[in-house]
Amino acid sequence: MPRIRVEVDGSSYEDDVEPRLLLVHYLRDRLGKVGTPVGCDTTNCGACTVLMDGLSVKSCSVLAVQADGREVTTVEGLRAGHPMQRAFHEEHALQCGYCTPGMIMASIDLLRENADPSEDEIRDGLEGNLCRCTGYQNIVRAVRRAATEMRRPASEEVTS
């Protein structure tokens, strides 16, 4: 059984895993990181999106062995009160909440590529993350709000 070393949400893990084990099941069933859900099993819904070395991946389509030597960030590993989480909460960018962890992680990756996306750029950028409840209006609003906040200089953020 291959041995992998992965850094997940700031902690290091070393585990023997079956080659067929998916990253999302490694996170959920082995590490107890159940904040990342599984929605569709076929890479379509994006509920399981996490960051791997800073880039968003759908963790239902990544093998745990592919994460060997990499750094994984799940929604649980965001620093407390990340602007994207605050924006999703305050703009009510969720209902059942099942797509939310993946939607937040995909949105963070979207802002890494484009710090000031237009509404249309957000809509296109998040097309790989499905939400069946909200109709996306508040999600787009939340990402715009988080983008504004995240572009502010750090000093300003501390005092606000």
Add this chain to the structure above:
Amino acid sequence: MTDRLEGWEKVTGAARYAYEYPLENVAYLAAVQATVARGEILAVDAEAALGMPGVLAVLSGGNAPRLAPVDDGELAVLQSRRVAYRGQFVAAVIAETPETAAEAARHVRVEYAPEAADVLLRADHEGLYAPEKVNGGFPADTESGDPDAAFAASAVRVDATYTTPAEHNNPMEPHTTVALWEDDGTLVLYDSNQGPSAVQSTLAEVFGLEPAQVRVISEHVGGGFGSKGTPRPNVVLAAMAARVTGRPVKFAVPRRQMWATTGYRTPTIQRVRLGAGLDGRLDAVIHEVVAQTSAVREFAEQAAVPARMMYRAANRRTRHRIVRLDVPSPSWMRAPGETPGMFALESAMDELAVLTGVDPVELRVRNDAPEDPESGLPFSSRNLVACLREGAARFGWDARDPRPGVRREGRTLLGTGVAAATYPASTRPGEAVARAEPDGTFTVRVAAADIGTGARTALAVIAADALKTDLGKVRMEIGDSRLPRAVVAGGSAGTSSWGTAVVRACEALLVRLNGEIPPEGVEARASTADEVRSRQKYARHAFGAHFAEVAVDLDTGEVRVPRMLGVFAAGRIINPKAARSQFVGGMTMGIGMALLEESIMDEAFGDHVNRDLAQYHVPTCADIRKIDAVWVPEADPHLNPMGAKGIGEIGIVGAAAAIANAVHHATGARFRDLPITPARVLAEL
């Protein structure tokens, strides 16, 4: 504008859905599905699977625990050799890991004696019959006046057939159960459902237990849209597996298995005839519906029911016929009945508008019913006209040129459409408990389910109002069958039913409070059975109007919806922040219904061919542009103590018709078959 109480848990990944409860010694289940659409199971060979390291058990008809028979034949899991539809659960593997279970399930060999299967719905199917009742408890057929003669004598006649395909609910969280049996024989289910009380009583029946011996915990539920409103076979299978292995068993139905096992909206074939005068006033309304059900469960989609109360017409007939096919069991999907039915009726109204030259908004205003045409009862409130007028003003409807197919920008045709919406405002009996705690806070308990609707927050707002206290002082406990018994989150009756019980419990508590709260607190319980039963008779419905703008690409046939507005009359809106999202979400599902969603039945194999989210398209963020929902003020004293109507379903009702009507306005072509795909549009351009 109240923030969602559990919002922070959901944005931080702390909210626990059914699969995620930390339990020791868990085993995992993978189900085996029938590979024939009809026939008999001759043998199940589990030897190869059982020989795999980590496999704990293989369940099939031969060794599965015997269950008590219940009305819903879907719950007689592994009780018969008969295969009723392709994809039915015929065996299950329980193993130490999900990977082992899934692999072993592929090695379970099931031998069948297949029979010819009948899987396609047709309007002339010889097996069509009139069900005793349709969903909701309504009669299958109604008739008043002489609809055939009135239709024949009408100056203007619409006679058209509309079809809607099978559609799958597809909540983002799959149907999931973690089942365990405690030493005292109690069955504990962490389960994804729309009502823990209903799962408790049904599972108790299935396993021959007292309801108190079943506990169902559903703190957070990742959507349902009707498909989790009744227990599905997965929960029975998980409970059986836990009993056989003596271990807690987890089973999340894989998305691809949901197509057969967790319900869907039946396809419909609907003939609508409207007879009217030259001024568009209706004299005859005839709505006849054909739908399917399965061999193991009768479900009759009540698609013609809204035609009974929507518009005034002296002569009227509605009729439902269903046929038992060798297909998965259809069930509830968001606004069953109203959603497909109002697509047909509101499309036909648009056709009537075109024929008479009466503006579609004005046509609906002209035919507004002063009282319920079917029962003669007064409406508790009916503000359809206000929704139409408000929407027309906000949308800029008055400037609309009614001529179809004349607005062209480059290679795009533009059009706008309108359709009305309605949904019953029901209240069902239930119980609630309110407690005053010694620290000055309150605890309110009801076995409600928040499937994303915002129920937890709405009920806390209702309780705080009734207790005349701050929202922050109310602790709302829901999602557990040990709490006071409650109806399912369904039929847009949740907030009304649970809220009534909550208000009554809070009122009873206030009466008991006099000064100091003792250390054990003060508690009051309320049951609303008498109150709900003894209500005055009214026709209680919410109403709405959808306005949609479409852009049709002349080269690809693709339809886009740049702008959509919904205006609703739904009594008092308890939490505007959550309510707007509910409406917009319903409208978005309506866009999906209009343009994207369709489960295609393969006649050769008797199965839906597009069984995943790669091939069954729900609207993505990129599909949805500007959608807004607003509401008109409505004070209705005949509903419940909150004055509120349910809002979970009306957002989808009529939405697809508004889009189809807009596509007609854009192109001049009438699309009576959903979804309106590029292939269908291109053929007409």
